[in-house]
Amino acid sequence: MLARNHALAERTDDIDFPLDAFKNLQLWQQNRIARTFGDLISQDAYRPAVTFFLTELYGGLDFRQRDQDMSRVMPVMKRFLPDKVLYIMSEAFELQAVSLEFDMEMAGYMERMDISQLDMQRYCEVYRACSDKPGREKQIVLIRKLGYDLDRLVNKPLVNILVRLLRGPAHAAGFGKLQEFLEGGLGSFRALQDVRYFNETVYQREWNSMQEMFAGAQLPFG
Secondary structure (H helix, E strand, C coil): CHHHHHHHHHHHCCCCCCHHHHHHHHHHHHHHHHHHCHHHHCCCCCHHHHHHHHHHCCCCCCHHHHHHHHHHHHHHHHHHCCHHHHHHHHHHHHHHHHHHHHHHHHHHHHHHCCCCCCCHHHHHHHHHHHCCHHHHHHHHHHHHHHHHHHHHHHCCHHHHHHHHHCHHHHHHCCCHHHHHHHHHHHHHHHCCCCHHHHHHHHHHHHHHHHHHHHCCCCCCCC
């Protein structure tokens, strides 16, 4: 999954990559997610988890330094972190890759169609033109699965102790972004008041909106 994300990052450096369209698209989607889950963001118990997904797994091109750090430190992580942690990290990077691949397709379409500004109607047009339904279903199911797997992980004291112990050495070695990703993800789910409510709310709203868009709805997000 890291290699998949590295390959995507290299594509964004191509001279013909539609970077402006890509940035506009991601900003629009981040604002849309913030509106869709405004009720969760307004609550202290749920805000960190929504923010984690927005900034770490859907945060534009800022992932590149963190993923480069991950590749360099992977041999050490394999020695010290349980396999379950590594598996969940691979899920997180798979979700990131799936989202990036869809966004790149959408940005390319926007540039070809000369779409510089998005509104709801144009977003739906771009979404339908560049998405396959099984792929979008997989993306949303993966979000839900990752949420439940993170919850199981935060209840393991040894994992939390290991991640905290790595804080100082990671920053000293230049792996601060990676450490913040790990600790931020665990901390955000540890703070959740009701994990099932959070996961199912995100899943149902995103799933229903996806179905509405493929059905041709003009206001799929309510």
